[in-house]
Amino acid sequence: MNEENLRWVQRIVEAALLAAGKPMGLDQLRDLFDEGDRPARQVMEHVMFQLEKSCEGRGFELVRVASGYRFQVRQEYAPWVSKLFEEKPQRYSRALLETLALIAYRQPITRGEIEDIRGVAVSSNIVRTLLEREWVRVVGHRDVPGRPAMYATTKQFLDYFNLASLDQLPPLSEIRDLDEIGREIEKTIQAEIEFESPSDEQTDDQTLH
Amino acid sequence: MNEENLRWVQRIVEAALLAAGKPMGLDQLRDLFDEGDRPARQVMEHVMFQLEKSCEGRGFELVRVASGYRFQVRQEYAPWVSKLFEEKPQRYSRALLETLALIAYRQPITRGEIEDIRGVAVSSNIVRTLLEREWVRVVGHRDVPGRPAMYATTKQFLDYFNLASLDQLPPLSEIRDLDEIGREIEKTIQAEIEFESPSDEQTDDQTLH
Amino acid sequence: MTDESVSDQTDVSDDATVAETAPLARVSGKALVDLPSDLYIPPDALAVFLEAFEGPLDLLLYLIRRQNMNILDIDVSEITRQYMDYIGAVEAIRFELAAEYLVMAATLAEIKSRMLLPRQVLDEDDEVDPRAELIRRLQQYERFKKAAEDIDQLPRVERDTFIGGAGLPVLPSRQSSPDVDLRELLLALQGVLQRADLFTSHHVEREKLSTRERMSAILATLNNDQFVKFESLFTVEEGRLGVVVTFLATLELVKEQLIEIVQAEVLGAIHIRSRASN
Numbered sequence: 001m002n003e004e005n006l007r008w009v010q011r012i013v014e015a016a017l018l019a020a021g022k023p024m025g026l027d028q029l030r031d032l033f034d035e036g037d038r039p040a041r042q043v044m045e046h047v048m049f050q051l052e053k054s055c056e057g058r059g060f061e062l063v064r065v066a067s068g069y070r071f072q073v074r075q076e077y078a079p080w081v082s083k084l085f086e087e088k089p090q091r092y093s094r095a096l097l098e099t100l101a102l103i104a105y106r107q108p109i110t111r112g113e114i115e116d117i118r119g120v121a122v123s124s125n126i127v128r129t130l131l132e133r134e135w136v137r138v139v140g141h142r143d144v145p146g147r148p149a150m151y152a153t154t155k156q157f158l159d160y161f162n163l164a165s166l167d168q169l170p171p172l173s174e175i176r177d178l179d180e181i182g183r184e185i186e187k188t189i190q191a192e193i194e195f196e197s198p199s200d201e202q203t204d205d206q207t208l209h
Numbered sequence: 210m211n212e213e214n215l216r217w218v219q220r221i222v223e224a225a226l227l228a229a230g231k232p233m234g235l236d237q238l239r240d241l242f243d244e245g246d247r248p249a250r251q252v253m254e255h256v257m258f259q260l261e262k263s264c265e266g267r268g269f270e271l272v273r274v275a276s277g278y279r280f281q282v283r284q285e286y287a288p289w290v291s292k293l294f295e296e297k298p299q300r301y302s303r304a305l306l307e308t309l310a311l312i313a314y315r316q317p318i319t320r321g322e323i324e325d326i327r328g329v330a331v332s333s334n335i336v337r338t339l340l341e342r343e344w345v346r347v348v349g350h351r352d353v354p355g356r357p358a359m360y361a362t363t364k365q366f367l368d369y370f371n372l373a374s375l376d377q378l379p380p381l382s383e384i385r386d387l388d389e390i391g392r393e394i395e396k397t398i399q400a401e402i403e404f405e406s407p408s409d410e411q412t413d414d415q416t417l418h
Numbered sequence: 419m420t421d422e423s424v425s426d427q428t429d430v431s432d433d434a435t436v437a438e439t440a441p442l443a444r445v446s447g448k449a450l451v452d453l454p455s456d457l458y459i460p461p462d463a464l465a466v467f468l469e470a471f472e473g474p475l476d477l478l479l480y481l482i483r484r485q486n487m488n489i490l491d492i493d494v495s496e497i498t499r500q501y502m503d504y505i506g507a508v509e510a511i512r513f514e515l516a517a518e519y520l521v522m523a524a525t526l527a528e529i530k531s532r533m534l535l536p537r538q539v540l541d542e543d544d545e546v547d548p549r550a551e552l553i554r555r556l557q558q559y560e561r562f563k564k565a566a567e568d569i570d571q572l573p574r575v576e577r578d579t580f581i582g583g584a585g586l587p588v589l590p591s592r593q594s595s596p597d598v599d600l601r602e603l604l605l606a607l608q609g610v611l612q613r614a615d616l617f618t619s620h621h622v623e624r625e626k627l628s629t630r631e632r633m634s635a636i637l638a639t640l641n642n643d644q645f646v647k648f649e650s651l652f653t654v655e656e657g658r659l660g661v662v663v664t665f666l667a668t669l670e671l672v673k674e675q676l677i678e679i680v681q682a683e684v685l686g687a688i689h690i691r692s693r694a695s696n
Contacts, residue, residue, distance in 0.1 A: 007266070015268030015286035020293050021230070021583035032289045054267075057216075059224030060582050071582035077224040078578050080241045084229050089577035094472055097566035105565055117558055120473030120518050161572040162579065170568035173561045175554075227582035269584045281585035291589040298596040306598070306606035314607065314627065316634045317676070326614050342595055348637040351676070352693045359676075361634030370600045375627040384608050 001043055009039050010047045010054075023068035023159055066158030066165060096126050100135065104157070105172055108139050108150035127151075135160065210252055218248050219256045219263075226260075226271075226280050234277035305335045309344060313366070314381060317348050317359035336360075344369065468508060474522035475559040477501065482556070489556050494533060494549060498526040525552060632667035637676065640692035645680065648688035 001009075013029055026044050033039065039047065048069060052062045060071050073081050082089070092100075099122055102114045114122050130136040135157035141147040153166070163169065210218075222238050235253050242248065248256065257278060261271040264280075272281045282290055308331050311323050323331050339345045344366040350356040362375070372378065471477045481500050482492060505523050529548045573579055640646055651664050668690070671677045681688045 011266075011268035011283075012286050012289045013268070015282040015290055015584075016293060018227075018269050018280065018582060018584035019282045019290045019586055021581060032292045057220075058263075059220035059222070060227050071227065072575075073224040073228050073580040073582060074220075075573050075578050077221050078580065080221045081225050081228045081580050082577075083241050084225060085576075089574075092570065094563075094566060097570050098472060098562055101562050101565035101569050104569065105562070117555075117562060118473060119475035119522070119555065119559060120516065160575050161569065162574065163572070170565070170572075172565055175557050175561060224580075227584065228580035230583050232585075272585075279585050282587050284587040287587045287589050290586065294589065295594060298594050301596050301598060303606055303609070306603055307610045310603050310607035311610060313603075314630070316630050317637055327610055328613060346638075348634045349641070349676070349692060359634075359637065361638070362631075369598075370603075375631040378627055379604065380627070381607075381611070384604055384611065 001039065006043070006047060006050070009033075009043065010050055013044075013047055014051060014054075017062075017069060017071055020070075023065050023070040025068035028068065063162065064164050065162060066155040070159075093126075095123070096129060099126050100130060100153075100157075103130070103136050103151045104153050104166065104169060107152035109152075110142050110148040110150050112148055133160075210248065215252070215256060215259070218242075218252065219259055222253075222256055223260055223263075226278060229279075232274050232277035232279040237277065301338075302335070304329075304332070305338060308335050309339055312339070312345050312360045313362050313375065313378065316361040318361075319351055319357040319359050321357055467504075472563075473516075474501075474519045475556060476563070477504070477519070478522070479556060479560055479563070489553055489560070492549075492553065494526070494529050498530045501526055628663050629666045629670060632663050633671055633676075636664070636667055636671060637692060640677065640690065643691065645689035645691045648679070648690055651690075 012032065016029060016032055017024055026041060026048070030038050030041070030044055048062070048064075055061045055071075059074060059077050061074050062069055063072050098118055099114055102117060103109055106113070106117075111122050111127065127136075130151075131138075133156075134154055136151045137154050138149040139152040140150050142150055158165065221241065225238060225241055226233060235250060235257070239247050239250070239253060257271070264270045268286055269280050269282050271278055304327075307327055308323055311326060312318055315322070315326075320331050320336065336345075339360075340347075342365075343363055345360045346363050347358040348361040349359050351359055367374065471480065478497065478501065479489075481497050482489060485493070485496065485500075487493060487497075502523060505519060508519075525548065529552060532548065575581060636651060639651070648668075651668065652661055656664075668677070668679075672679060676693055677690050678693050679688060679690050
């Protein structure tokens with residue numbers, strides 16, 4: 001494919017992405033072309049790269065999220081652009097975000113398992129909101145009494161938070177092994193008994209790793 | 210206003226026009242800026258001119274309509290963009306399929322004869338759809354009062370279903386107890402439904418380990 | 419390695435920032451960042467106070483952080499005392515207290531009593547040490563609490579970014595036809611036949627479909643009132659089978675009174691003409 005052809009593909013892809021107003025996958029974009037003109041995947045990847053470059057120094061950028069590519073306003077201009085919309089962006093409660101985090105990092109997970117970790121009941125409202133926003137969906141039922149639904153996140157969830165895949169979520173903090181904790185406690189208790197007072201000096205080497 | 214400043218205004222205006230999804234007047238655009246930063250109308254006109262130029266050779270352009278400016282996909286890319294909005298074809302009704310099947314097996318056949326076998330009237334819409342699709346054609350008129358048209362299947366019908374001749378269809382006597390076909394079709398339809406639901410494939414690769 | 423830095427941030431030892439950046443609650447517009455240290459809490463504030471927590475684990479984490487303690491090194495006696503004080507205060511004003519808070523109170527009480535017992539009791543115990551179990555739960559909860567905060571910080575659509583779109587040019591209308599599976603067609607036919615059987619029982623004969631196909635073809639050839647030579651219906655290329663099919667189709671057409679056959683003289687040419695017409 002020559003230069004002129006590549007630019008032609010690029011303009012059509014650009015036009016389509018702007019017309020769609022939602023993310024489009026490489027294959028969806030390729031399907032817009034008639035069979036004879038359809039660019040190979042490799043060509044498309046090159047085109048997407050060029051398109052990305054063409055947005056340098058502009059008010060928008062090309063971003064790849066879970067369901068494909070989309071043009072979006074650069075984050076630095078959001079303060080001005082947000083004035084276009086009267087409604088303030090929605091804030092989400094901690095309970096909702098914690099539930100969402102558990103589903104995102106621990107999927108597939110049941111409501112009961114979420115409640116075990118959070119230590120409180122999960123309100124039906126929260127689950128409903130997450131389902132209605134299409135951030136989570138039911139992917140099956142656990143084979144235990146009551147057959148509770150198992151939840152997982154969707155591509156829409158990733159799209160909304162500007163992620164291409166779950167790997168891009170901020171990493172979870174490490175957790176100490178239970179046996180290890182047990183041994184630490186043994187030691188501490190030992191120390192407490194010996195000195196008959198809780199020892200503050202130990203704090204440093206007990207820091208999480 | 211210096212060059213750098215102008216480009217900054219241009220990027221914000223560009224971002225706002227892309228996000229707005231509707232035409233924006235010059236004053237609406239100026240209102241996005243805080244009073245201290247607000248560009249004069251003259252400056253804005255210059256910015257709009259620059260913006261227009263920046264779309265040269267791209268898939269979209271800046272157009273001026275009655276209520277202001279907006280980005281629009283270039284007309285020449287309409288043929289590709291229109292594929293985005295292609296409606297998914299509906300399924301044919303059972304009545305249509307029955308009519309088509311009877312024409313295939315009992316041709317040449319009149320509408321009245323089809324109605325006799327099906328026990329219900331055949332709507333003109335069905336016949337028109339089949340004629341438009343060029344799956345059936347009129348091969349004559351029966352010499353009875355009303356001179357009803359006699360329908361037969363076409364070569365296109367055979368081509369569509371990958372048949373060399375009607376003989377390759379199973380004989381009527383076999384069709385009466387084709388329970389297996391029923392089961393297979395159920396499966397196919399089920400598979401199609403699953404395939405169509407957008408976020409099904411992701412379960413596996415989204416699972417965190 | 420990246421995990422390490424994250425866990426450093428979550429470490430309770432540098433906790434002070436958390437209380438500052440995340441107000442516990444708002445009481446009539448004012449951020450409630452810290453709780454009154456004496457235990458006299460006005461009833462209104464106490465209600466808000468409880469709402470500010472996502473449950474007993476969250477409350478415990480708060481207490482631990484306020485004491486500048488490491489989760490792994492909780493002074494159970496002190497934390498239990500503070501927790502009970504809050505629970506007691508809430509109960510005193512007879513707020514409905516969620517069961518989870520009371521269960522936690524019982525757990526804390528159990529841990530405290532165990533620690534007061536001589537050591538051999540702990541040793542002979544095979545089940546999970548309740549203090550270790552509590553620490554595990556606190557750690558587990560805290561990492562997801564942190565994860566929730568992280569998710570909230572991710573740039574998101576409608577707040578930190580906006581999707582770009584442009585107006586559409588005039589689009590040509592496109593229509594596409596539904597796809598049909600042959601088996602769908604056969605299934606439909608089966609349905610008709612079953613229904614038709616209710617009315618007539620011998621509608622279905624053994625019949626070569628090619629005959630009916632040929633009937634249509636012959637009718638299409640006889641498209642005006644002209645007579646056509648009978649022989650012209652046959653082509654050599656089709657071979658013997660083709661001849662038979664055409665012949666059967668002709669007979670069927672005669673039977674259905676769709677064509678007429680004329681022979682002007684004995685052994686003369688046979689002509690056919692459509693009785694149907696176009």
